[in-house]
Amino acid sequence: MSDATHITDTYNPLEVERKWQARWDSEGTNTYTDAELRRAGVQGRPFYNLMMFPYPSAEGLHIGNIYAFTGADIYGRFKRLQGYDVFEPIGFDAFGIHSENFALKQGVHPMELIPQNIERFTRQLRRVGFMYDWNHTVDTTQREYYRWTQWIFLQLYKAGLAVKKEAPVNWCPSCNTVLANEQVVAGACERCGTTVEIRNLSQWFFRITEYAERLLNNLATIDWSETTKKAQENWIGRSEGAEIVFPVVSESANLENDDGSEVVRQAFRYFLTADQIVSRWQELEYTAIRVFTTRPDTVFGATYMVLAPEHPLVDQITTRERRKAVEAYRRKTAKKDLVTRRKGDKKKTGTDTGARVLNPATGKEIPVWIADYVLMEYGTGAIMAVPGHDERDFEFARAYKLPIVRVVALEGVGANEPMIEAYTGPGRLVNSGHFDGMEVDEARHEVTAWLAERNAAEPRVNYRLHDWTISRQRYWGPPIPVLYCDDCGIVPVPEDQLPVELPYIEDFKPDASGISPLARHREWYLTGCPSCGGVARRETDVSDTFLDSAWYFLRYPSAGNDRRAFEPSLTRNWLPVDSYIGGNEHAVLHLLYARFVTMALHDLEWIDFEEPFTRFRAHGLIIKDGAKMSKSRGNVIVPDEYIEEYGADTLRTYLMFLGPYQEGGDFRATGITGPYNFLNRLWDAVLGAEDRPLYPAVEQKLHATIRKVTEDVEALSYNTAIAAMMEYLNVVRAGGRTPERAAVEPLVILVAPFAPHLAEELWERLGNERSVFRSATWPEYDPAKAVADTVEFVVQVNGRVRARMQMARGISESDARDAALADPNVQRFLDGRQVRKTIFVPDRLLNLVAG
């Protein structure tokens, strides 16, 4: 006797969903064994369907999580019904500051908190009916996982891609830790909103900048949402230009060396031409300042130079008379936080160092200033200022009465016409020696080449991207697997000693010292040196959470494997990921880091592909009453209530019906009744269906609907797919008629990705034994049957609709014209005029142009 008999004949979503969730578990409908995973990867049609694994917050599953996962799950279920072996795993990104802060606030230890959260999340995820393979799941905080996170660190270390260096880094004074550039939004911590400070600390960096060019170029080869690609492109920020050298020639510069000896080289100045100094500055031992510019063509207009106040050469070149003023200015800028300093709209300030450099193009001496509008982090920390053709330089030159020279002019503009604003447009060079008259674009290369010949410049590509700081002075993360030995220096922990376990400590609260809480535990950090056997100290920083998530997709197929991070054969068969869906807020964080780690592992020959995600689609955000959901606004939606009242199938369908999946939508409680009614009506239609031949109009609509739904689901256009199914059901039930079984059975399959529990139940009630996802195949449509015999044909007069008539499909132009001309309304609007021209769009429209 079937379970169906225990279930009422009116649609009761809770009953239905409970039944099918239990059955999926007991029959392993959604899961693979390791053997199956291996076999399917080789013999089957493997399809790796990935979604961004959640951070298991204490608040439980958020409606935004459900929205994201439902869209991805629908795609996975669709692919399974199309006959693919779909691997759809889920896991938990549970390390990180967020969990740690919450644990601190609640006074619970994260090692107790996180397992509870994960348990609750798991329960909620199961309740929504995702097709997850619960046999292959990860939790980044488990030693079985972070052991391999540490292993990846070691691989990068061995390849020279993980380096420890002292550098100015972003410090969040509230989280008490260093942040990556990507985690600083508008000068503030993306987590807590506190303004970040710059501290000079010795940190571990991943040299992602080594991969800047490839990270950029490969974007052309992957099928990703355009918005995401653009975000990465902007973040990498490639600029092409030149590095130009300006030798320091000020007479009184640098009067003493460190040892007190006189500096004599400046004396050459009086025996040498500017040209000689420029081309021989190295052998003459001139100090030179390098600048990066995207406009080498304007070098003749460089009337002064500006260094970032922190530039290392400032001390050396500043003249005695200017020393006090320069020191004062540097102190002032050091106090300013980066936010105010980076605000572009404030007044320009700066001060003269007294030093002079040679403009290598003009051979003239120009002054060197320091100003905080030049940033040490970008380029060389120094610029050649071309006030005539750069807005910032123009503003600065105005403020300090520095000379402004025009070097680019449009036709008809005099070379020495005074400038009232910086001109950044196209034109020809003027006041530029033998380059006068040359187009800007050509001059860019020619000027660089000319300077390069004289040893004063070289072409240069510059990136905005910085190396990825991965050290975190916090507790809740994987310890960085490195030791410090007085004799041997930095010693990586041998791979067979992994993991370096995160100890359970009570006092995991971070402080402002810049040192991790782990550093308070000698018993943990003091250990033996694996190299010399002496005493070594462990690194007490942990790694960034984003390293955990930069490789989790590699782990899923191999989850549980305790010999390897990822098994080569499984990886080869299942990766790269076929479809990845997630939020665009990770466009430059997770998605960039994951690409970097994958590329590095590829170069180290651990994997044979360099892009992890073949196709990526960003989904939209789900908002409430036009605003982002947040606790402070009090507009947070608790999904559980809706699941209790309408069931998971309705919630899933409703969320997808809200609007275009890739744009998001506004959650309105009243709207949920639409999809709920639809599922109810479908239920009734299936239960009341009769075995008899399809009515022709229904058959036509069926084929049209299969086509529409198939195309729309493939394009993630879920809202229109649902609308098409509703429309079809309206036809099937039109006028209260009894539906044909052959009309509703395919619809049950079409709806299955959206409302899987309901589909299972109806599939069973239609007499099928096994799960719809294991026995049904996605319906095919016949293009010939997908179109109706008659069409509503529109007749226009001069582009305006004047008649609509039912016509046979395929009607000829002349027949259509005859019918149109016979129409009294058409005649009325022609008003006796000649038809000069007719436009005929087959099966759609005829436009009579009268004049």
Next chain:
RNA sequence: GCCCGGGUGGUGGAACGGUAGACACUGGGGUCUUAAAAACCCCUGGCGAGAGCCGUGCGGGUUCGAAUCCCGCCCCGGGCACCA
């Protein structure tokens, strides 16, 4: 400032350059009911009795025909931003 999206009824949203407003929600009317709920049916962009006219942020243009393409603006959301 630069780079992406987007702007369509009371609301969410549909529309290969070819019937603007599919599909829903809300609202209104009705059927059934002692009544209510549910369910079902009809109406629901504006003006107009109607024929029809007007309508897709604004102003131009291309076209037989523009929500859709082009030019110039305005507004909203997101990314980047003294990046040289």
